[in-house]
Amino acid sequence: MIQNANPQAEPILTVRNLTTRFRTDRGLVTAVDDVSFDIVAGETVGIVGESGCGKTVTSKSIMRLLPEHVTRIDPRSRIMFRGNNLATASEKTMREVRGDQIAMIFQEPMTSLNPVFQIGWQIEEALKYHTNLNRAQRRQRAIEMLRLVEIPNPERRVREYPHQLSGGMRQRVMIAIALCCEPDILIADEPTTALDVTIQAQILNLMEGLKRKLNTAIVLITHNLGVVAQVCDRVLVMYAGRVIESGTVHDIFHRPQHPYTQALLESIPKRGKREHGKRLPTIPGIVPSLHELPPGCRFAERCRYKQEKCVNEEPELLESGDGRSYRCFFPLTQAPVAPTVEGR
Amino acid sequence: MSLLQVRNLVKHFPVRGGVLNRIVGHVHAVNDVSFDVSKGETLGIVGESGCGKSTLGKMLIRLIEPTSGSIHYEGKDITSLSHSDLMPFRRTMQIIFQDPYSSLNPRLTVRSLLKEAIAFHGIVPRAEMDDYITELIRRVGLRRDAADKFPHEFSGGQRQRIGIARALVTKPEFIVADEPVSALDVSIQAQVLNLLMDLKDEFGLTLVFISHDLKVIQHFCDRVMVMYLGHAVETLPCLDLDEQVQHAYSKALLGANPIDDPDQRRPLTILQGDVPSPFHMPAGCPFTGRCPDVVDRCRAEMPPIIERGDGHRIACWVANEEAAQPAAPAKSIG
Numbered sequence: 014m015i016q017n018a019n020p021q022a023e024p025i026l027t028v029r030n031l032t033t034r035f036r037t038d039r040g041l042v043t044a045v046d047d048v049s050f051d052i053v054a055g056e057t058v059g060i061v062g063e064s065g066c067g068k069t070v071t072s073k074s075i076m077r078l079l080p081e082h083v084t085r086i087d088p089r090s091r092i093m094f095r096g097n098n099l100a101t102a103s104e105k106t107m108r109e110v111r112g113d114q115i116a117m118i119f120q121e122p123m124t125s126l127n128p129v130f131q132i133g134w135q136i137e138e139a140l141k142y143h144t145n146l147n148r149a150q151r152r153q154r155a156i157e158m159l160r161l162v163e164i165p166n167p168e169r170r171v172r173e174y175p176h177q178l179s180g181g182m183r184q185r186v187m188i189a190i191a192l193c194c195e196p197d198i199l200i201a202d203e204p205t206t207a208l209d210v211t212i213q214a215q216i217l218n219l220m221e222g223l224k225r226k227l228n229t230a231i232v233l234i235t236h237n238l239g240v241v242a243q244v245c246d247r248v249l250v251m252y253a254g255r256v257i258e259s260g261t262v263h264d265i266f267h268r269p270q271h272p273y274t275q276a277l278l279e280s281i282p283k284r285g286k287r288e289h290g291k292r293l294p295t296i297p298g299i300v301p302s303l304h305e306l307p308p309g310c311r312f313a314e315r316c317r318y319k320q321e322k323c324v325n326e327e328p329e330l331l332e333s334g335d336g337r338s339y340r341c342f343f344p345l346t347q348a349p350v351a352p353t354v355e356g357r
Numbered sequence: 358m359s360l361l362q363v364r365n366l367v368k369h370f371p372v373r374g375g376v377l378n379r380i381v382g383h384v385h386a387v388n389d390v391s392f393d394v395s396k397g398e399t400l401g402i403v404g405e406s407g408c409g410k411s412t413l414g415k416m417l418i419r420l421i422e423p424t425s426g427s428i429h430y431e432g433k434d435i436t437s438l439s440h441s442d443l444m445p446f447r448r449t450m451q452i453i454f455q456d457p458y459s460s461l462n463p464r465l466t467v468r469s470l471l472k473e474a475i476a477f478h479g480i481v482p483r484a485e486m487d488d489y490i491t492e493l494i495r496r497v498g499l500r501r502d503a504a505d506k507f508p509h510e511f512s513g514g515q516r517q518r519i520g521i522a523r524a525l526v527t528k529p530e531f532i533v534a535d536e537p538v539s540a541l542d543v544s545i546q547a548q549v550l551n552l553l554m555d556l557k558d559e560f561g562l563t564l565v566f567i568s569h570d571l572k573v574i575q576h577f578c579d580r581v582m583v584m585y586l587g588h589a590v591e592t593l594p595c596l597d598l599d600e601q602v603q604h605a606y607s608k609a610l611l612g613a614n615p616i617d618d619p620d621q622r623r624p625l626t627i628l629q630g631d632v633p634s635p636f637h638m639p640a641g642c643p644f645t646g647r648c649p650d651v652v653d654r655c656r657a658e659m660p661p662i663i664e665r666g667d668g669h670r671i672a673c674w675v676a677n678e679e680a681a682q683p684a685a686p687a688k689s690i691g
């Protein structure tokens with residue numbers, strides 16, 4: 014579990030023991046294993062990890078957007094939001110929550126927008142379901158939303174189709190759709206991964222501004238540690254379906270407890286003369302397959318500090334009292350790690 | 358002496374339209390790009406999607422035919438060599454693609470796809486082929502049994518290692534690496550970058566490394582060429598890039614990249630607007646529409662490339678005038 018930065022504030026979303034399994038040709042796999050966290054209003058929580066670590070499945074489980082015929086959310090999982098347990102809520106309840114109270118944006122804005130409808134229509138669709146506004150008011154609101162996400166000429170753009178917009182503009186339209194009902198929580202799944210770095214900066218800036226204006230809580234799912242350092246308050250690090258460490262963004266970057274977090278931070282190319290052209294520290298090997306998880310710590314095989322205990326026994330997620338937690342028998346509690354980047 | 362000399366390279370792709378499918382215009386993918394690559398050097402090419410960096414990379418090894426301009430390799434003009442005359446260069450010049458899955462034949466095992474190139478170019482005698490392949494596979498960090506597997510049996514990082522082995526199999530001197538680590542996770546990216554670094558030393562390779570990630574280029578390359586809308590707007594050494602960078606677009610690329618440290622948060626550089634379409638090129642400097650320092654002259658005239666010494670070349674009216682000011686304070690420029 015991870016505690017929020019402000020213990021007085023009541024969390025708006027409480028996830029406990031979230032476990033999601035998939036039926037596959039090779040048997041049942043547990044893609045998300047016993048994940049717990051809280052979110053309070055106005056904060057940004059990052060979920061980081063490499064492909065297949067379960068970060069997207071976590072977010073889609075919260076939204077219940079996974080295909081039901083192959084997915085099972087363990088009945089002991091609890092996703093508490095406004096007194097409802099979303100893990101077991103009816104589809105009717107979910108429809109009220111989705112888009113209105115919890116909204117989501119995806120990595121690929123082109124495939125998430127409907128190519129045959131004007132973008133105005135797609136914003137108005139959400140308003141039609143979740144508000145009592147009439148048609149003219151909805152159009153007015155759609156234009157306002159496009160203006161809010163800084164799309165030029167919103168009166169004209171509202172009648173355009175997705176293919177007429179650039180990648181960055183499409184992602185802004187996605188954000189407009191997500192925010193038009195002023196949700197309590199915005200889940201952003203790799204919102205800038207497909208975008209160029211200058212467009213990424215625009216989108217991150219926009220999300221920051223909107224968070225401040227609307228006090229929306231943001232769950233940011235990404236593999237880009239730079240983006241996490243720039244916008245997140247707290248971070249969950251996932252590995253092979255498990256949360257292996259969590260804490261404030263400062264602690265995660267400067268005092269990582271888990272060897273995986275440390276290794277991940279080290280493997281980013283560094284700017285500056287000191288590191289130029291040097292070999293990068295790497296993590297040997299690859300992530301274990303969810304079909305063949307080791308009995309011990311899931312990172313043990315690649316861990317430079319591994320001991321016999323790590324191979325045979327899986328560590329519990331331990332809380333260290335200061336709002337941090339980690340899943341390791343031998344946490345890196347020594348002196349703070351030096352800053353990872355030379356100043357620019 | 359430079360291994361590769363590129364002069365005024367241009368690529369225009371025709372755009373067809375209308376009922377008669379006539380050519381209605383041209384996409385200006387690469388516009389008048391010139392540069393040299395010295396032997397043993399790694400030149401990075403950075404830019405955003407659609408800036409022409411991949412087109413340029415493919416032109417260097419004649420996978421795309423240039424519209425005009427010239428490419429000299431070891432002093433020999435290869436721009437218009439015929440198919441058969443180009444063959445020896447096909448051996449010495451290789452390419453690594455971004456997505457090794459779509460660039461490897463899914464029906465061939467690793468061994469057979471490597472064998473193809475060995476046999477075609479006659480790299481080693483038939484009897485030594487298997488030993489050569491085993492050694493190469495070991496060298497790129499794959500297990501011995503990898504040779505008899507198919508591409509789909511590997512993870513992304515392993516596939517990229519096969520892509521690298523495929524490029525190395527002909528014993529090349531020059532390799533274009535087109536976004537070789539962009540599709541990989543951070544920890545795997547580091548593994549592949551290290552491998553490239555080692556192989557470069559071991560085989561004495563000269564590399565052109567194309568990426569949209571300035572941080573990777575800064576770490577890995579000797580020099581970087583920044584491209585915008587088909588133009589090379591600035592070229593400079595990577596070592597002190599942060600201090601030396603001059604062009605407003607290069608600065609924006611640096612400033613838009615978040616720093617991997619929450620204690621060094623700063624406002625990200627925000628450029629207004631999107632990249633203009635290469636179908637309708639602006640008359641003057643291509644960056645005019647988004648440049649924070651734009652002056653009237655930028656809109657009217659394309660800035661020339663000015664050599665600043667130490668391999669720093671820049672095409673920008675504002676930066677050029679600033680540089681000229683201290684030397685000739687009384688004289689007006691223009």
